[in-house]
Amino acid sequence: MITNERRIPIIKIRDFLIVSIQVDMHDRLALQLQTQILEEIARTHARGVLIDISTLEMVDSFIGRVLSGMASMAAIMDAAVVIVGMQPAVAITLVELGLEMPGVETALNMELGMEMLEKRLESER
């Protein structure tokens, strides 16, 4: 399949999955990533997912919805999704589109996102 050629790597570190999006997201890739991440959560029993979108210059309403949907889906599977490193322009676009992504956690950078997840995990233990 062509879709498999440009897979976005999902790295597992301890209890977390790390996904760094470094290519332009198109709709099919976003949906594929969603499925991939959810499958990985189930396979590895990860407790949290960090999605780094700092290189994404543009996010449209579809990608925004996929990201926010992914957070809800992961939450049902008992994994928290933290979106990391959003660009100001992207944030403004999303807000203007009315996509305020309630329920999605965000962090300024990977380090803070990781800290956030660790704290959350600690409080659950």
Added chain:
Amino acid sequence: MNSTTITNAKERIEHIEDILSSVAAGDLDLRIESEFEDDLTGVEQAINLLIDDLTHELKKSLKLKQEMEEKLMKIQEQQKTILQQQEDLMELSSPVSKVWENILILPVIGTLDSQRTQIMMENLLQKIVTTGCTTAILDITGVPTVDTQVANHLLKTVTAARLLGAECIVSGISPAIAQTIVHLGINLSNILTKATLQDAMIYALRKNEQLINGKVVLNQIDTDEPK
């Protein structure tokens, strides 16, 4: 018969045509010259007079045009200055400063319009990213009134900051603004508001002390100041 009264009719008419086409092309110094006195002379003189008039009018309008152009240049220059000053004012009017480890403050003074809030929003978000501060305080003590648009912009700013991963606190909402906001039916319950800048600051410091586990944020100031 006409042919008897006009001498060299063909050549003279050709001469008139030549002159007229030169005049049409812009050469206004030419006049019809003729050594004959007959029926065509009147026409020739009339054409010469017309060319004179035309020359005069053209000179006048050129002068006017020049004056207008000069005035336009002046106005354009003034407009440029005004725009520049407006831009400067915009930048001056929304400074974002880092006041503590992890804390940014954006004091807003004066009346807010959509354009200014837009610039404020962009400045704040950019600064959040470049400094890596996770808490931002938007102090609107110095704002006399807000309207629906501005309130919405404030909401958007706070939401956008949250999307970046920073928390935005709004402080210093005056009674008048509180009244306006509620009357307009704007729901600010999703936004963390504090009474004064001081309260916001205390909240932010507390939050950050908790956030940076074990590291006491106040240490930074203690080491800088002699006791």
